[in-house]
Amino acid sequence: MNILYIDANIYLGFYNSNRPEYKKLLGSVIELADKIFFTQQLAFEIDRNKLNIFRLSIDNYIKQVSLTATILPEHLDEDGSPKFTDWNKARKELEKQISDSNKELSPILNDVLNDIAISQDKVSKELSAIYATAQSPSGKDLENARLRKEIGNPPGKRADPLGDQLSWEQLLTIVPDISQLWIVSTDRDYFTEHKKTLYLNPVLYQDLVRQNPRIIIKTFNILSEALRDFNNEVKIASIPSKEELDLISETEAQDLTGLTGSTASFMYSGSFAPSKPNICPKCAMANSFLEGAYLRSQYGGLTLQYICKNCGFHADTGDSFD
Incomplete structure (x- = not known):
């Protein structure tokens, strides 16, 4: 079978208000619910962070559109030419318009934040189809995950709570039945990148081939590219057009390099x-x-x-x- 393993940081991208194009991929993800391996731990990670991701992205947006109060020295106006005075007046009007607009936005954001907090926002409702497939860990999974964390093997970081290690151990239990596996994450625990090519961490690679020597593994840090590739094997009815995918992919790639300022995934x-x-x-x-x-x-x-x-x-x- 063909399986997508999507890390929590990818799902959290849907809560980033600065990435409207990215949300076009949500329908494709939901369509593939039965092809996605999803765990209870991933659900916990998304729920723990989604509210803060949205808040941070909105805070950054408001900071970017806000204007710093600026006044030019009107006493330097030439006689009979109130250029500075007129500019100051226009500037104050613009500052007031933006300030008023941000004030109007505040109650709207409060409503959205409340919806996200109780998982009644649009994204959370749609992701409920994925949540319904969440796999609970066994006692053996927990034991193996704790050992993985203690010896410092990826995924996950030793200073963090038990998380990625647990989902990975659960994934390994079904690897013998997987023919092709797509791993999608922006977390560097999973891969090393060189000239836009991702190389799966050797420890993780050995984990997989030990369970299934014939498995085909594909690693992505851009969801749109992962879905594009998956679509070559399993047709996705709701996948955006090639032109839209190209645009979304470009946006995702820019997010990874920090060129767009939409860095919620790395906050x-x-x-x-x-x-x-x-x-x-x-x-x-x-x-x-x-x-x-x-x-x-x-x-x-x-x-x-x-x-x-x-x-x-x-x-x-x-x-x-x-």
């Missing part, structure tokens, strides 16, 4: 993150940095970076995504 929520700078070294604005995100780095791989909302400067902490 860092840990308590040990290097602190953001107080003052931007490029534009000298205080308290101008957005929440940290793991982006492509000058040091190689992904590192935690803070982006100045005023000038776009990236403060690279060098803290790697591992």
Whole structure:
């Protein structure tokens, strides 16, 4: 059988308000519910993080559209030419319009946040078809997952709660029956990337072929590309057109490199993150940095970076995504 294994960070992308094109893939995911291996642990991870993902993406959006109060020195206007005065007046009107618009948005967002909190939003309702297939772990799965975590084998990080390890151990129990497996994740525990090609972590590869030497494994960090490839084997009636897939794929790829600012998939929520700078070294604005995100780095791989909302400067902490 052909199986898709989609990591929690991919599902959480549907709660990122900055990725409207991405949501066109939701119908295809729901259509493939019986071809997706989904666990109780994945459901827990999505539910734990979906509210915060939406809130962070909305906060970033509001910060991006908000205007800093600006007044030009009207006393420098030339005699009879109120250019600065007129500009200040127009600017104040624009600032007020945006401020009023954001105020009108606030109760709408509160309603959406409440819906997400009780899983009554559109995405959560549609994902209920996937949740209905969630597999519960056995005692043996838990034991193996704890051992995997203790010895430091992927997936999952030793400092994090037991999570990815458990879903992976559950997946291994059905691998003997899988002919082709598509793994979709943005988590670097699963793969190494070189020149846009993803190579599955050797430990994970050995896990799979030990259970099924004939299994065909395909690894993706872009959902649209995974679905495009899966569609070559199993036709997906609701898959977007080639043109739409190309656009969505481009957006997803930009998200991974941090070019679009839609970095909710990499938002860092840990308590040990290097602190953001107080003052931007490029534009000298205080308290101008957005929440940290793991982006492509000058040091190689992904590192935690803070982006100045005023000038776009990236403060690279060098803290790697591992």
